[in-house]
Amino acid sequence: xxxxxxxxxxxxxxxxxxxxxxxxxxxxxxxxxxxxxxxxxxxxxxxxxxxxxxxxxxxxxxxxxxxxxxxxxxxxxxxxxxxxxxxxxxxxxxxxxxxxxxxxxxxxxxxxxxxxxxxxxxxxxxxxxxxxxxxxxxxxxxxxxxxxxxxxxxxxxxxxxxxxxxxxxxxxxxxxxxxxxxxxxxxxxxxxxxxxxxxxxxxxxxxxxxxxxxxxxxxxxxxxxxxxxxxxxxxxxxxxxxxxxxxxxxxxxxxxxx
Amino acid sequence: xxxxxxxxxxxxxxxxxxxxxxxxxxxxxxxxxxxxxxxxxxxxxxxxxxxxxxxxxxxxxxxxxxxxxxxxxxxxxxxxxxxxxxxxxxxxxxxxxxxxxxxxxxxxxxxxxxxxxxxxxxxxxxxxxxxxxxxxxxxxxxxxxxxxxxxxx
Numbered sequence: 028x029x030x031x032x033x034x035x036x037x038x039x040x041x042x043x044x045x046x047x048x049x050x051x052x053x054x055x056x057x058x059x060x061x062x063x064x065x066x067x068x069x070x071x072x073x074x075x076x077x078x079x080x081x082x083x084x085x086x087x088x089x090x091x092x093x094x095x096x097x098x099x100x101x102x103x104x105x106x107x108x109x110x111x112x113x114x115x116x117x118x119x120x121x122x123x124x125x126x127x128x129x130x131x132x133x134x135x136x137x138x139x140x141x142x143x144x145x146x147x148x149x150x151x152x153x154x155x156x157x158x159x160x161x162x163x164x165x166x167x168x169x170x171x172x173x174x175x176x177x178x179x180x181x182x183x184x185x186x187x188x189x190x191x192x193x194x195x196x197x198x199x200x201x202x203x204x205x206x207x208x209x210x211x212x213x214x215x216x217x218x219x220x221x222x223x224x225x226x227x228x229x230x231x232x233x234x235x236x237x238x239x240x241x242x243x244x245x246x247x248x249x250x251x252x253x254x255x256x257x258x259x260x261x262x263x264x265x266x267x268x269x270x271x272x273x274x275x276x277x278x279x280x281x282x283x284x285x
Numbered sequence: 286x287x288x289x290x291x292x293x294x295x296x297x298x299x300x301x302x303x304x305x306x307x308x309x310x311x312x313x314x315x316x317x318x319x320x321x322x323x324x325x326x327x328x329x330x331x332x333x334x335x336x337x338x339x340x341x342x343x344x345x346x347x348x349x350x351x352x353x354x355x356x357x358x359x360x361x362x363x364x365x366x367x368x369x370x371x372x373x374x375x376x377x378x379x380x381x382x383x384x385x386x387x388x389x390x391x392x393x394x395x396x397x398x399x400x401x402x403x404x405x406x407x408x409x410x411x412x413x414x415x416x417x418x419x420x421x422x423x424x425x426x427x428x429x430x431x432x433x434x435x436x437x438x
Contacts, residue, residue: 269317282438
């Protein structure tokens with residue numbers, strides 16, 4: 028029987044009280060796409076939190092100062108002069124290199140991790156499936172992907188809490204509140220319910236509002252793929268356990284009586 | 286005699302095994318065989334393995350986000366405003382993406398591969414005495430076995 032503490036050359040997964048981090052085969056294009064939607068998201072999808080959160084903060088700071096979101100709204104609606112006026116030239120050129128880096132780096136990392144996953148899968152090291160410590164308990168389990176998505180759609184961040192991705196849950200919850208507040212989103216929603224479309228449009232701040240679709244979509248996607256991935260990891264771990272424990276060489280295979 | 290059962294991977298399965306051990310079935314008298322599902326070979330890059338079935342949602346979510354940003358932008362000059370147009374964009378993008386992937390999925394995956402989805406995941410065989418049969422079968426059913434069968438020897 029192999030030891031459960033990992034001496035593996037490459038582990039497929041790591042359980043901590045803050046969540047389950049794992050590598051599995053992902054499409055580099057989709058990861059790159061999420062980096063393009065919002066720098067940092069591609070990395071957070073892969074649980075590369077420090078890179079992801081740094082790039083996210085970078086995006087918010089530079090975009091807010093350069094007024095890129097506002098310029099996007101003006102450009103999409105054909106008001107090109109207004110777009111030129113609103114952009115802050117002290118900041119905007121800082122944006123381009125890091126934006127492209129985030130996309131490129133997340134694509135490159137996905138390709139690398141896919142290769143490493145194939146090797147880790149071949150090595151098939153045992154995975155710890157249960158972690159209990161002072162502040163939290165984390166364990167592999169099957170969860171329902173659609174339930175995760177439903178909670179995420181009701182309030183971004185709750186889907187991550189459901190599958191115990193505590194870091195991204197905290198991150199998404201906090202930022203969703205910040206974006207909702209500064210964009211005046213909920214005030215506008217109330218005005219729409221009351222039928223006042225004009226006032227709803229005027230009250231919103233496009234510079235903050237334009238961050239929101241990406242965060243909302245990302246939260247739902249991240250929670251869905253990681254629920255599915257956690258379920259697969261759970262199965263994988265249980266298969267290993269059954270093979271180690273319930274395949275004794277003394278078991279006599281049955282013979283029919285006829 | 287032998288009792289056979291089929292299971293899904295779940296914590297119930299381990300509870301069933303533990304319960305039988307507590308009721309006197311020795312661990313060596315239980316055989317568990319995890320079943321491989323019918324699976325295409327693992328390939329790098331853009332496969333359904335990017336995590337089971339997810340590719341259905343992949344392009345849907347990506348397009349929803351893109352269309353939502355564009356819709357919300359136009360919303361600032363259209364009558365209904367950015368929220369409604371943003372939502373319209375999101376729903377339109379998601380529908381196009383998911384529908385497109387579904388069509389591709391159904392085309393690409395023959396009936397054979399779809400059958401793989403329904404397959405049982407674990408086979409359990411228990412070597413027990415005839416008087417233990419009732420306890421074993423009850424335990425298996427209690428912990429949600431797909432099916433239970435017996436073989437007299």
